[in-house]
């Protein structure tokens with residue numbers, strides 16, 4: 471933080487800026503006028519329904535999936551370029567571990583599932599598939615693609631959320647492919663320099679969005695608790711955030727909803743193994759010094775951002791995703807009972823780095839796959855430890 475201010479000081483000394491300017495630019499709570507008036511109305515209505523204030527995740531849910539949100543108004547979403555070697559490795563994993571069913575969370579247009587099932591068919595191995603995709607506009611397309619590939623018999627169901635009473639379809643591999651990092655996080659803060667003790671809330675009225683630090687009562691109204699660095703979410707899942715020492719005003723974007731979803735998925739299906747394909751890169755050092763795990767913008771070359779005013783102003787126009795550091799996700803998987811956590815090789819990323827294949831979006835992406843297995847059943851009330859990036863217990 472000091473180094474960051476020092477850099478700022480050197481850059482701005484001629485303009486006569488001071489510490490207060492720097493603090494206000496980076497650490498103050500924002501008030502922003504929204505450009506997209508229709509989305510602003512939708513956000514205002516959501517706000518009214520929630521006692522006048524939204525958490526950041528609640529705001530993002532409308533911003534991304536609302537009637538006037540990103541997904542409803544843009545076409546660039548729900549697909550990835552999956553390299554054939556990844557498909558072969560997944561099928562091999564299923565054969566070797568006698569896995570019978572795949573539950574694909576955030577399955578997009580279903581293309582990963584279809585490629586896996588085609589490869590399995592070629593190898594004479596039977597697999598069934600369930601797709602969970604929050605963007606219901608993609609459900610029809612998924613069905614159409616399965617039909618075209620003559621794979622309808624392998625398709626168990628497509629749903630927008632995990633079904634609590636899902637039937638068991640045998641030994642299951644859960645796949646999270648570029649989906650955990652697209653799920654809305656919450657912004658945690660500390661009212662004094664210490665462990666997180668509050669979250670940012672958003673009030674939207676007359677086109678104006680205002681950030682506030684949520685009081686204990688406001689958190690409680692939403693079914694959230696923050697106590698001594700332990701957070702409890704609406705599903706009563708407890709998160710140990712005590713390794714996150716934050717400066718006053720510093721933001722930490724922690725994807726607790728992703729972690730709750732991981733837990734729900736494991737408990738609902740007979741999940742024997744978990745495969746996560748994501749970006750596990752940290753944001754650049756400079757941004758990292760100011761705030762922790764800031765959002766990335768998919769469509770831009772310089773993708774980390776701390777220009778929160780600009781992000782809010784352009785609500786509904788930006789597709790975000792959030793970095794998931796390696797040690798953070800490993801701490802969560804261990805708390806969920808996985809004994810063995812491996813990092814698979816990511817042949818495709820390696821090829822991009824070596825310049826052997828053209829990167830689909832023209833940018834360097836570093837991603838890895840994680841395979842978690844050998845799970846020992848945990849108490850449903852066990853606290854999930856979420857390590858701060860870089861800190862290891």
Ligand SMILES: C[S@@+](CC[C@H](N)C(=O)[O-])C[C@H]1O[C@@H](n2cnc3c(N)ncnc32)[C@H](O)[C@@H]1O
Nearest residue numbers: 548549550576577578602603604605647648649
């Ligand atoms: C970047 S796309 C990846 C699509 C696909 N897995 C692939 O690799 O091609 C992420 C997908 O996750 C979906 N998603 C985001 N949050 C979700 C949630 N809570 N439950 C289910 N799907 C979600 C998004 O709608 C989007 O289609």
